[in-house]
Structure formats: C-alpha cells, structure tokens
Amino acid sequence: MFAPATVSNVGPGFDVLGFALHRPGDTVEAEPSDEPGVTLAGVTGDQGELPVDARSNAASVAAGEVLRRATPAGGTGIRLWLQKGMPLGSGLGSSGASAAAGAVAANALLDKPLNLEDVVRCAMAGERAACGSAHADNVAPSILGGIVLIRSYEPLDLVRLPVPDGLFVTVVCPHCRVSTGEARARLANCAFALPDVVANTGNLGAMVAALYRNDLELLGRAVEDRLVEPLRAGMFPAYPEVRRAALDSGALGCGVSGSGPAVFAFSDRADMAAGIARAMRRAFRDRASLNSDAWVGPISREGARVRS
C-alpha cells in the first residue's frame, strides 16, 4: 500500500488544509500473522532513524488502531513492513504518509471493515504517536487524495475540495530538517491579533472559492499566512529568498509545506513549474549552501492505493 506525501498547513490553513502529491510517499505491506496485534517486521529507507517498536511507529500504531476498532474482541494479528520513500522531518507529512499507509493497509487486509473517515481517525492516532499532535491535514489528503479541508476536529468533519484543472505544484525540500515537535512548541501559548486573524480567514475563504472557481490567480493571492509562518521564521534558512525566487519565476503563490523546510509553489504551466523548481533549488544552494530535492506535478486526486 502506497500513501503519498502531502502539503499541509497550506497558506492560511494551519491544521485545516492539506493536499496530496503524486510522489514521494511511503509503502506498507501487510499480511496476516498468528501473533495477535500488530507486529512491525521491518523498516527500510529510514537510515535506521525510525522506531521499530510497533507501539511507537506511526504505521503500526495506525494499523493497530484499525485492528482495535475492527476486531474489538482481539485475537487477530497483522505483520507490517514499512518502506520509507521520503525524507524525515521534511514538512511533507512523512509520519502522516506512514500512518496513512499503515491504516489503509490494515483496513484492506481485514476486507475494509472501516469507512475512509474512520481510517483517517486511525491514521491520526499514528500521527500523534510519531509527532505528538493528532492533526489531520496530512493523513486525510494522504488517504483520500486531492485537497481536504478539516472543518472540525471534534467531531471530525472533512470536506473534500475540488482540484482545479491546470494547477501545478512545485515542492522543493532542502537537505536539512525541522522538528515538528519544536515547530509546534513555537506556537504554544501564542496569542494572535484580530487583524491577522481577519486576514487569514479572508484568505482561507478565498482559497476555497478559488478552487471551486478554478481561479488560479485568486488562489495564488490568497496563499498568505499572517499567523503561523511569521512565528516560525528562521526555523530553516533562506525561506524569504526561496519564496522570492519562486514568485520571480512566475509562481502564483508560495508557502511553507507543513512546518518546513519543504517549500511549495503554485503555478499554471508545467514548464513554469519546472523553472520554479530550478530557481528555488538555486536559492537554497546560493543562500544557504543546501542541496535539495524537487518534485513537480499536479495535485494527486488519488490517495493511498495499492501499487503494483
């Protein structure tokens, strides 16, 4: 089961807006096991950094939550292998992709006892185990695909938004790392001023309207976060210059993916999206001596899926 990377905290949508990429992503294989509960048989592609204890790995915790909900009497067993296909601490929803793949793989193995919304809930438990916060704006688009708005967490209320035709996403991830925990700690006890709240709600509403109207100019204008992004300034280097490089290369809008260091940009042409990637990578290299990876393409309408 492959679950894609995701861009979350999109612009003004902290904890409420995320979308799926075509790649990169994580893969989980699941098979029945005689041992009750979830066993994590192997983790690859992580340079040995992720927990192999099934009780703390995002994929196995999420799968365990599926198992617990689907077979309350217990007794069933699942064995998992997790193959990381994306960088850790990148801001591209690494733990979210693992949790999504684990939850969807377990649900598939059990013949889909849970609906997709409940699978998202299970993946949120995996997310919490990995990074301390059960936010849904990575796991929901990783599972459902497309662009997902989280209207409410209690109760969980997900709204799938339309993916506009002709929208291209450039994602550039420099070879450095941001701890999601540390990024969240910067927000603890923060208080926000009304004018900035007004600006963010106006922008969030306009982003949603732009998706329905297929108005990419409006989408680009509205991708501006006045609340969280400023508080996290300086958590990774060269963001202002990378953003400037993206906009100067024709990007309609640009922002930090998750809590960074990945940066995303919107554009309306494939060749422009590629040129934006080159400019952003150059800015990371010139300003901070950082190499980087880039992914370019449309938003993925497909979420977690079996990949042959």
Added chain:
Amino acid sequence: MFAPATVSNVGPGFDVLGFALHRPGDTVEAEPSDEPGVTLAGVTGDQGELPVDARSNAASVAAGEVLRRATPAGGTGIRLWLQKGMPLGSGLGSSGASAAAGAVAANALLDKPLNLEDVVRCAMAGERAACGSAHADNVAPSILGGIVLIRSYEPLDLVRLPVPDGLFVTVVCPHCRVSTGEARARLANCAFALPDVVANTGNLGAMVAALYRNDLELLGRAVEDRLVEPLRAGMFPAYPEVRRAALDSGALGCGVSGSGPAVFAFSDRADMAAGIARAMRRAFRDRASLNSDAWVGPISREGARVRS
C-alpha cells in the same frame, strides 16, 4: 436609490463575510446642486438621532467620496435626502446601508464614473465616519448584493460567493441597541488562542465550500464563531435562549448579525423560516421582555438599486 440591510460578521467571518437582505433598507435621493460638494437636505425615519451635518452622516460622506474621486477638480454639487428604513444600532448594517445608498446614488447621478469596487471604497469611508471602522462586510453586500467575502482590505479584494437555492434567512431584531463602537472596543487588544483560530478558519472554509456545493447542512454546521461571539456575550440579553429556540425550531445554524442585537438563522424551507422567527421573537419576549421585528426570506441577489 435603495440599499438593503445586511448581515455581517457571518459566523466565523468577522469583518470578512456578509450578505444582503431583501428588506429592510435605506433610501437616498440625489439631485444636482449649485452648491459645490455634498449637501444633506434632510434625514427622515431616524427620530432625529442621526447627524444632519453632511461631514459626519454616512450617506453624505460616502457620496462626497464619490464626488471627490469622480470630479477631482471640484465645482460639482450634489444635494441628498436620506430616508432611514431600518433601526439604528441593530446589527443589520444601518450605517452601511446609508453609506451604500449615498455612494451608489451619487455615482448614478454622475453617470457612473466609478466601477462598483470603487463605489464600495467610497461607502467604506462613510462607514468609517459613522462608526469609526471602515469594514466592508456591510457596504460590499449592500452594494453588490448576494454574499460577499472580503479576501483582503489592503488592497481591497472582494470575492462574490454563490447564493444557494433553497436557503432561507430569518432575522429577528429586538427593540434594544448595541453600539458598534462599544462592541468593537471589546475586541481592542484581544488576543486569540490557536485552537480557536483553527476552528474558525476551518468553519469559514467550510461555509464557502457549502455555498458552492449548495450543502445547507454543512453551511449550518459551519456557522459557528469561536473567536468574537464569546467575547461579546452579554452585550444584549437572551442570545443563548434565542439561539436555542431557533435551533429547536429546525434552524440549520444561527448567529449574531453584525455586533447584534439582531440574530439570524438559516433554514431550508419558507414555512420553517417563519416558525423560527416566531420562536425567536417569543424567546426575546419571554426571557428579556423585549419586543422585536422579524424579516424572513432568501438572501437578496440584488444590491443597491433604483426603486420606483
């Protein structure tokens, strides 16, 4: 020129979301004058409460701003009459309707030199003169009609949202008053916590999506303000009971209009909207000994207009 009352601060949309009612509203008549600038020849329907000085009345200030922008050389004169058709301090955009009517009437008299967005800017100047704040979520829907999102104030960026079929609005205004200035003073220096900001941005995004999807259930769920409404609790009596009465009578959602005391409720049937009005009026009477006025109908797709 008739300009309709409006519901602003809709749910989570403080300062960013408003919509037009069919009635009540204000009427401004305008004619050329030999005296340069804007003269306010009369104000009726206000029980003598509004300023008759053209430099401080919302209608004439807005008209003056149109004149200033349209005829920078000066010399032209406009004489205005303002007929108030709605209660003051009601939360239904009384100063906004006057400003909208004044600006649109002046622009019409001058053969429409300004586009509608510039007319909105002029009406915002009238709004500022009347209540100290140049917010646009009353004047924009009063001029443009329908539902308007203010994406940004600097620069002004308005997004017209679709009016769903089958949506009915009940507005009940008790015979008491809230000062917009005092209501705004309650928000001065306030700081907001991240979880409440997340809740409001999720709800605002969902409201916009609901309008495009014609999903009235979602619209009703999303009309919840966790930021501003709680701070203004107690500014007028019986709101919790009135809200409860609306929801118990089948309302999909309910909130304070502007800064109150008017309260609006959404529903999906005309007879239900009328029953909701009765229940809300009863709650104001039983809980706070307040008589009230009620208006029931769809959102008005038309804004300010010549009325024969």
